[in-house]
Amino acid sequence: MDLDTEAKVLGIPTKYSISPTTLTITTGSKKSITVPLHNVIAASYHPESKLLKIAYVIKKKKKGPLVLVQLDGQVQEANANSASNLAKTTLEWAYKDIKPNRRLKILINPHGGVGKGVALFNKLVEPVLRAAGCTLDVVHTKKTGDAYDIAKSLPLDKFDALLSVSGDGLVHEILNGFANHEHPRKALRMPVTPIPTGSGNGLSLNLLGLEDGFDVVAASLNAIKGSPMHVDVFSFTQNGKQTISFMSQALGLMADLDVGTEDLRWMGDSRFVYGLLRGLIKFKPCDVELSYKIVEKDKRKMFENLKLRDKTESDARPTEPIQDDSSTLPELKISLDDQEGWTTFQEPLLYLYAGKGPYVGRDFMAFPVSLPDDGLIDIVAQSTTNFSRTDVLASFGGAPRGELYWHDSLHYLKANAYRIKPLSKKGNLSIDGELYPFDPFQVEVLPGLATLLSSHGSYNAPFSEPANKR
Numbered sequence: 001m002d003l004d005t006e007a008k009v010l011g012i013p014t015k016y017s018i019s020p021t022t023l024t025i026t027t028g029s030k031k032s033i034t035v036p037l038h039n040v041i042a043a044s045y046h047p048e049s050k051l052l053k054i055a056y057v058i059k060k061k062k063k064g065p066l067v068l069v070q071l072d073g074q075v076q077e078a079n080a081n082s083a084s085n086l087a088k089t090t091l092e093w094a095y096k097d098i099k100p101n102r103r104l105k106i107l108i109n110p111h112g113g114v115g116k117g118v119a120l121f122n123k124l125v126e127p128v129l130r131a132a133g134c135t136l137d138v139v140h141t142k143k144t145g146d147a148y149d150i151a152k153s154l155p156l157d158k159f160d161a162l163l164s165v166s167g168d169g170l171v172h173e174i175l176n177g178f179a180n181h182e183h184p185r186k187a188l189r190m191p192v193t194p195i196p197t198g199s200g201n202g203l204s205l206n207l208l209g210l211e212d213g214f215d216v217v218a219a220s221l222n223a224i225k226g227s228p229m230h231v232d233v234f235s236f237t238q239n240g241k242q243t244i245s246f247m248s249q250a251l252g253l254m255a256d257l258d259v260g261t262e263d264l265r266w267m268g269d270s271r272f273v274y275g276l277l278r279g280l281i282k283f284k285p286c287d288v289e290l291s292y293k294i295v296e297k298d299k300r301k302m303f304e305n306l307k308l309r310d311k312t313e314s315d316a317r318p319t320e321p322i323q324d325d326s327s328t329l330p331e332l333k334i335s336l337d338d339q340e341g342w343t344t345f346q347e348p349l350l351y352l353y354a355g356k357g358p359y360v361g362r363d364f365m366a367f368p369v370s371l372p373d374d375g376l377i378d379i380v381a382q383s384t385t386n387f388s389r390t391d392v393l394a395s396f397g398g399a400p401r402g403e404l405y406w407h408d409s410l411h412y413l414k415a416n417a418y419r420i421k422p423l424s425k426k427g428n429l430s431i432d433g434e435l436y437p438f439d440p441f442q443v444e445v446l447p448g449l450a451t452l453l454s455s456h457g458s459y460n461a462p463f464s465e466p467a468n469k470r
């Protein structure tokens with residue numbers, strides 16, 4: 001069934017037509033614009049004023065950011081019924097299986113990234129959320145720990161999602177706040193979604209893809225229309241304390257990139273590349289003992305698994321939250337003194353990177369075969385054996401596409417758990433981009449515990465094999 005109507009926008013006769021997946025608008029003699037219904041965020045007909053109001057987000061340039069368009073059309077009496085029907089049906093189809101008018105808790109870190117969080121929110125994000133009829137409860141964080149405290153005591157029934165306007169650091173705090181909530185499991189079912197205004201926006205890249213990962217309007221659309229996606233997180237235990245890590249743990253060169261470049265924040269994203277070059281000049285091996293409970297290390301198998309997943313995309317997977325009202329976090333399965341089934345990595349390491357979500361930055365797809373909910377952690381152990389500085393530099397050319405994966409000196413494996421014992425006193429350890437003590441630790445996967453919003457049902461990070469590996 002298709003539906004049509006007509007109205008005058010700024011005095012110009014405009015035709016509207018919808019199909020179950022698109023809205024087509026033709027203004028005067030201009031070329032028609034076709035908008036996917038996923039991008040339509042509001043549609044209403046107001047009989048008193050005879051206004052047909054439609055709001056959507058669209059790219060004005062092919063590779064440009066999404067922009068908000070709000071069309072108010074004056075409807076003639078003769079078209080009142082068709083306009084009313086069109087508005088009603090558009091809204092129904094545009095929000096199929098999605099609750100409209102979400103109630104959003106929004107945390108903004110005014111100092112995230114280059115300090116534009118508040119301005120970007122006011123100018124680009126808020127108008128889109130308001131146009132979609134969302135209710136907003138906005139808090140500006142004043143210091144580290146605020147987001148943790150707010151998440152820890154969040155009244156869960158009052159909100160449909162929590163938006164983190166900053167980088168990955170704020171999400172880390174929020175998830176840890178939830179983990180320490182009075183009802184941690186229920187709290188971790190609250191969908192969290194990033195609005196990328198930090199300097200490290202890995203999570204946003206993973207959810208929205210490389211093209212839209214830094215687009216705050218695309219992120220706002222995801223906040224309005226994304227479906228809850230359950231993701232594994234990690235329990236990180238160090239010095240008797242348990243922390244939730246949702247993205248990555250880095251040691252050696254990769255940690256130096258994350259935490260050794262804070263002074264270069266003004267450079268935005270490029271500070272990672274600069275840090276990489278600085279780290280390469282030092283080429284310092286990372287003096288730790290790494291052991292893991294391995295599940296898979298065959299790169300081809302892991303690659304094929306990913307492709308299989310791409311084929312059986314979202315529809316086949318449940319979107320309903322797992323019902324579990326236990327008031328505590330799941331118990332850890334692997335004790336700190338467990339000795340069975342561990343393998344120790346034998347080669348000298350340049351860096352260790354472990355985590356979930358393909359992109360750790362725009363320039364680096366560190367975990368190309370990562371899946372949101374396979375119950376496993378991806379571990380990258382870059383050996384210095386048969387690997388030189390020039391190799392690193394050359395291989396980083398393909399880093400945005402995950403090409404390092406295929407390099408023989410890069411050991412890539414999936415595990416349920418791993419542990420690290422530092423063998424020297426000094427070194428950097430970064431957990432989700434934040435500095436932690438360089439002390440022994442153990443990591444275990446907590447399957448499907450946290451919830452994000454996604455319109456793809458998985459990560460949006462295409463990974464293919466280079467021609468010479470096919």
Ligand SMILES: Nc1ncnc2c1ncn2[C@@H]1O[C@H](COP(=O)(O)OP(=O)(O)OP(=O)(O)O)[C@@H](O)[C@H]1O
Pocket residue numbers: 109110111112113114141142143144145146147166167168169170171173197198199200201265433434
């Ligand atoms: N008002 C504030 N002033 C200073 N720091 C804050 C404030 N609010 C939050 N923070 C802290 O700032 C840190 C960095 O946040 P986040 O990672 O989101 O942004 P970022 O710019 O990407 O940072 P990074 O460069 O560390 O990745 C977080 O640890 C957060 O707790």
